[in-house]
Amino acid sequence: MVEQAVADAHRREWAAVLAATVRVTRDLDTAEEAVQDAYVQALTAWQRDGVPTRPGAWLTTVARRLALNMLRRQKTFEAKLPLLVDRDTPEPDAFPDDRLRLVFTCCHPALSAEAQVALTLRLVCGVPTPDIARAFLVAEATMAARLTRAKKKIAKAGIPYAVPSASDLPARLDAALTVIHLLYSTGHTAHSGADLVRDDLAERALDLARMLHLLLPDHRETSGLLALLLVHQARRATRTDTSGRLLRLADQDRTRWDKALIAEADELLVDALKAAAPGRFTLQAAIAASHAQAPSYAETDWSEIVTLYDLLLAIWPSPVVALNRAVAVSMLAGPAEALVEVEKLEQDGRLAGYRYLPATKADLLHRLGRDAEAVEAYEAALALTDNAAEQEFLTERAQLFGRPENVGGVREN
């Protein structure tokens, strides 16, 4: 019971408690340690006295006191004393703003993209370092070093613990949204292996997107990102079959999609699409929602989807978007026209090593009756993925269209 309450408080309040503590210490490491200790103390204190009505406030009070004691022990207290004065006149209910500061500190452009994601997970979501290391497939010591370096840079370079000014906000917010999206994608389709941590990452990202939307309700791209993640989440359970095999959109059981999440996404989108120039997350969400609304794959509004892709490409000319657009074109205008687009992308070279390029090409070739070439493309895709579910899917496709002796082994030519 108490364990559950502490776990809930960890999930919901970690960022707020840490943020409020950092504001007193101005030092991330001390604040983090203090917050961790506060959660440990909560286990026994709440057992004894009952769960407080405002767990976040309880944890913040304890963490702040612990942090001050730590600073005193470190003998840096006196040196830092002038800094400990709360310059921002804390308001007791300033939590949302505090968390936002923490998000923007972690997503500061002076930090590398990978450090941004790792720090956000650690500081805003409270994910333990070993779990972050597992999610990014690096050794725990490597991740710990990476996080330490990032925190040192925050301190040494003087990266502010603040929400950027209005003029900087759009650019910075984009970094924050990108981090959340990346986080979700990492959890959504892991590069290799299969682990519960991945589900956890996706959920953390969704929590963050919800939080940002709550804090910046008028920002349309924030609504767009949340809508996008909600649609992905709604379809999550149907992406693999009972034995863990990957299922294509066409083969997914649409009756199992979470209607409530899709409806929530639709509502957000209505607002986000009102923007004079919808952003990339909003447009991606609109595409995903269009798929989600179609009663069947065949009845998808491909014309609308191609139009949305055109808008998306105009503001975000990414080869990955162009590839996805080609798939929609294949449904609207046929595989031959789409193949032309895909071959252009192949020559472009930026997608070399991107497994979905040969996989898409394989599917188009198969639909054109060119199965031998399709098998070759499947094998090329197979060579580029380490994810077990994807490997199995691609192997099966290759076997379906090819002669068995051609499949899976090394071909001499």
Add this chain to the structure above:
Amino acid sequence: MPKYAILIFERELPNGAADIPPEVLAEHEKVPGRVAELGGKELGGLALEPTWTGTSIRGDVVTDGPFIETKEALAGVSIVEARDLDHAIELAKLIPIMDGGVEVRPLFDFQVTP
């Protein structure tokens, strides 16, 4: 307030600062005033002569030319006081750049972490 060095990197001009167009120089001269308007303080600025005027000393060996050769050379340095990195970046953006960029580095002696 913490101090930052703004390192100015530019593609080299044959005669260095002497070749900088007058309108760019005029912009440079306005920088301290603009820094102050934005709440910072420029403590000093240096413009370097081209790299070929440099002399390197390693141990007892004295040789011509720069220690490190790069496509863009260090062309100048400005020392500013700023509230935090964001403020320093804002100030660094005031420096007119022709064909290069600037790097903002905190100076070791600052004691304040905002």
